[in-house]
Amino acid sequence: MIKMKVLLPLILLAAHILHADSVDVYFGTGGGEAKGIYRASLDTKKGKLSSATLAAEVKAPGFLAFHPDRTRLYAIANPAEGPSVLAYNILDNGDLEFLNSQLIPDGRAAHISAHPSGNFLLTAQYAGGSVAVFPLGKDGQVEACSQMVEHEGGSGVVAKRQSKPHPHWVGFSPDGRFAFVPDLGLDQIVIYQIQPDQFSIKQIGAVDSVSGGGPRHMKFSVDGQYIFLLNELSLSVSTFVFDTETGNATLLSTTPTLSDFAKAKESFNSSSEIVVHPNGEFVYAANRGHDSVTAFVADAETGRLYVTDIEPIRGAWPRNINLDSSGQWLLAAGAHSNTVTVLEVDAVSGALTYPRDRVITVPNAICVLLND
Numbered sequence: 001m002i003k004m005k006v007l008l009p010l011i012l013l014a015a016h017i018l019h020a021d022s023v024d025v026y027f028g029t030g031g032g033e034a035k036g037i038y039r040a041s042l043d044t045k046k047g048k049l050s051s052a053t054l055a056a057e058v059k060a061p062g063f064l065a066f067h068p069d070r071t072r073l074y075a076i077a078n079p080a081e082g083p084s085v086l087a088y089n090i091l092d093n094g095d096l097e098f099l100n101s102q103l104i105p106d107g108r109a110a111h112i113s114a115h116p117s118g119n120f121l122l123t124a125q126y127a128g129g130s131v132a133v134f135p136l137g138k139d140g141q142v143e144a145c146s147q148m149v150e151h152e153g154g155s156g157v158v159a160k161r162q163s164k165p166h167p168h169w170v171g172f173s174p175d176g177r178f179a180f181v182p183d184l185g186l187d188q189i190v191i192y193q194i195q196p197d198q199f200s201i202k203q204i205g206a207v208d209s210v211s212g213g214g215p216r217h218m219k220f221s222v223d224g225q226y227i228f229l230l231n232e233l234s235l236s237v238s239t240f241v242f243d244t245e246t247g248n249a250t251l252l253s254t255t256p257t258l259s260d261f262a263k264a265k266e267s268f269n270s271s272s273e274i275v276v277h278p279n280g281e282f283v284y285a286a287n288r289g290h291d292s293v294t295a296f297v298a299d300a301e302t303g304r305l306y307v308t309d310i311e312p313i314r315g316a317w318p319r320n321i322n323l324d325s326s327g328q329w330l331l332a333a334g335a336h337s338n339t340v341t342v343l344e345v346d347a348v349s350g351a352l353t354y355p356r357d358r359v360i361t362v363p364n365a366i367c368v369l370l371n372d
Contacts, residue, residue, distance in 0.1 A: 028367030129165035157212035182215035222280030282350030311352035333365035
């Protein structure tokens with residue numbers, strides 16, 4: 001941890017020097033008046049977004065994921081032929097060129113992630129209760145589903161939400177050896193070992209989260225020592241210590257995203273997204289209903305999170321948030337307000353502020369992906 005603290009300022013300084021003045025931002029959308037994937041440019045000096053334009057016309061592209069080399073983009077969408085994974089080339093000018101698509105055998109997916117090797121991707125089917133594997137060709141095209149794993153059970157703590165499995169996110173350990181699937185219905189993170197030569201995954205365990213928490217999304221700490229799990233139903237973040245050898249994780253602590261949760265429950269609220277600042281010291285979680293982003297500082301020795309700030313997004317229903325690579329700007333997608341807002345991050349405290357005139361229109365924005 002001491003070495004990491006020494007190296008991080010140097011890494012961030014190098015990243016700041018190399019940081020482009022303008023980066024492309026892609027927005028996945030959830031249907032309604034939205035026509036597909038949208039794109040805007042972020043001025044990284046001023047923190048201003050250009051107007052968003054349609055980059056690819058497709059119904060309800062939802063969540064997006066980059067290929068590791070950032071030359072391709074993948075989307076989970078619902079075109080006429082049915083729920084699918086779509087592949088696009090990212091052209092030099094930022095435009096998207098359609099490559100191909102493959103049907104998802106178990107219906108519409110909630111999340112998608114490409115393996116660090118670039119050889120395959122995973123999707124999580126919330127309604128179907130499954131995880132699917134799709135190999136990727138050398139040209140970036142997505143190939144037919146090679147494996148589908150069904151989750152079983154349900155915690156039953158929240159009757160209407162946890163009577164059956166609901167995989168909500170897919171992602172990988174920093175070394176790419178393990179895959180993780182937070183399952184809202186099970187109150188667990190399901191852990192898989194990657195079988196790289198077979199384009200397959202093998203379940204090796206599951207870790208219990210807080211009862212009735214409803215695991216949604218998760219992120220690793222910058223040093224890979226901790227997992228920060230966002231609990232949608234209890235509006236909280238649980239810290240787990242991660243065993244890099246076995247892939248197992250142990251629950252250490254849980255911190256509410258809103259200090260007065262009892263008052264928050266008077267109206268409908270739920271957590272949606274979690275991100276970790278590039279410096280490793282700050283963590284951010286979005287609160288739908290409350291329409292805010294909670295800022296935490298992370299204890300480097302214990303991984304425990306402490307709330308330091310709660311900032312409104314100047315929009316409604318923040319379905320997704322993301323940070324640029326410098327960590328100076330946080331983008332919040334307001335799905336119900338058809339907006340994306342830019343908030344500035346204080347480099348010392350991690351607190352968020354809203355500079356004036358930092359909201360653009362993006363219809364039903366539910367995913368923010370920065371190509372920087």
